[in-house]
Amino acid sequence: MSEATRIDGKAFAAKLRERVGALAEAFAETAGRKPGLAVVLVGEDAASQVYVGAKGKATVAANMESFEHRLPADTDEGTLLALVAQLNADEAVDGILVQLPLPGHLNEQAVIGAIDPGKDVDGFHVINAGRLSVGQTGFVPCTPLGCMMLLADRLGDLSGLEAVVIGRSNIVGKPMAQLLLDANATVTIAHSRTKDLPGVVRRADIVVAAVGRPEMVKADWLKPGATVIDVGINRLPPEPGSDKGRLVGDVAFAEASETAAAITPVPGGVGPMTIAVLLRNTLVAAYEHAGLDTPEI
Numbered sequence: 001m002s003e004a005t006r007i008d009g010k011a012f013a014a015k016l017r018e019r020v021g022a023l024a025e026a027f028a029e030t031a032g033r034k035p036g037l038a039v040v041l042v043g044e045d046a047a048s049q050v051y052v053g054a055k056g057k058a059t060v061a062a063n064m065e066s067f068e069h070r071l072p073a074d075t076d077e078g079t080l081l082a083l084v085a086q087l088n089a090d091e092a093v094d095g096i097l098v099q100l101p102l103p104g105h106l107n108e109q110a111v112i113g114a115i116d117p118g119k120d121v122d123g124f125h126v127i128n129a130g131r132l133s134v135g136q137t138g139f140v141p142c143t144p145l146g147c148m149m150l151l152a153d154r155l156g157d158l159s160g161l162e163a164v165v166i167g168r169s170n171i172v173g174k175p176m177a178q179l180l181l182d183a184n185a186t187v188t189i190a191h192s193r194t195k196d197l198p199g200v201v202r203r204a205d206i207v208v209a210a211v212g213r214p215e216m217v218k219a220d221w222l223k224p225g226a227t228v229i230d231v232g233i234n235r236l237p238p239e240p241g242s243d244k245g246r247l248v249g250d251v252a253f254a255e256a257s258e259t260a261a262a263i264t265p266v267p268g269g270v271g272p273m274t275i276a277v278l279l280r281n282t283l284v285a286a287y288e289h290a291g292l293d294t295p296e297i
């Protein structure tokens with residue numbers, strides 16, 4: 001079997017950001033203001049600092065206003081909720097994102113639940129999760145929506161295809177399964193208690209791995225010709241003589257490439273789509289807040 005096609009999420013995301021940027025410019029001409037995204041970071045988690053920095057830069061590059069709020073790790077819940085309330089009321093802010101994970105003393109559900117669902121561009125609020133589950137329009141979490149864009153680009157119509165999502169988080173696994181179902185795939189959600197996980201995954205035309213376990217999915221778990229979307233971003237321990245470990249996904253990329261027809265790499269696959277879709281959702285929020293018809297993005 002020939003080597004799998006690498007699904008280039010980085011290039012796809014760059015095109016999406018460019019399109020969003022052009023539409024944001026047009027929005028500003030009509031609405032008299034730029035779309036605005038507020039990002040809240042609590043604490044000093046190293047990876048979160050990188051992601052928040054990247055979001056701010058991407059927001060500005062896409063002709064939007066970026067509002068960054070960095071709070072100390074010992075911020076109490078009342079202070080954070082007060083900031084969320086202030087952002088909810090701010091007309092310059094179309095989208096609000098609280099970077100996860102939050103420090104352990106803060107209740108993530110309470111904080112996410114305090115965001116105005118109409119500004120919840122992460123799509124994590126229970127109202128938006130509920131809307132997705134009953135097929136109503138709302139904000140859809142960025143990573144799963146980005147995965148769907150890559151799948152649609154690669155496979156077109158997903159009707160009747162067998163899809164296995166490994167992982168059942170509220171942020172990726174569950175919305176991903178819902179989106180695949182909405183696209184008429186036959187969907188299985190597999191998880192840590194699934195019996196014969198390799199056997200279940202081997203049935204799939206589409207595999208979405210979102211478990212956070214480095215290189216767990218092996219080549220012999222895959223049906224030949226499968227399309228593999230790797231959501232995992234895991235840093236391995238550093239090699240001797242190096243200060244930083246290699247980034248790998250949840251799929252053993254090199255060996256899986258021998259069996260799959262197409263696969264997303266890590267880095268450069270799903271990760272960049274998360275930020276591009278966040279900008280897309282913020283633009284949609286801005287159109288809605290301005291009472292304008294939202295263009296197809």
Ligand SMILES: Nc1nc2c(c(=O)[nH]1)N[C@@H](CN(C=O)c1ccc(C(=O)N[C@@H](CCC(=O)O)C(=O)O)cc1)CN2
Nearest residue numbers: 051097098099100101122142267268269270271272274
């Ligand atoms: N409020 C949110 N918190 C978190 C989310 C989210 O969508 N909303 N997702 C992740 C982190 N994340 C964005 O916040 C994110 C992760 C990874 C990437 C990315 O582009 N990764 C690169 C590799 C980057 C590196 O070198 O470390 C890639 O895969 O190519 C972007 C965004 C958890 N928190």
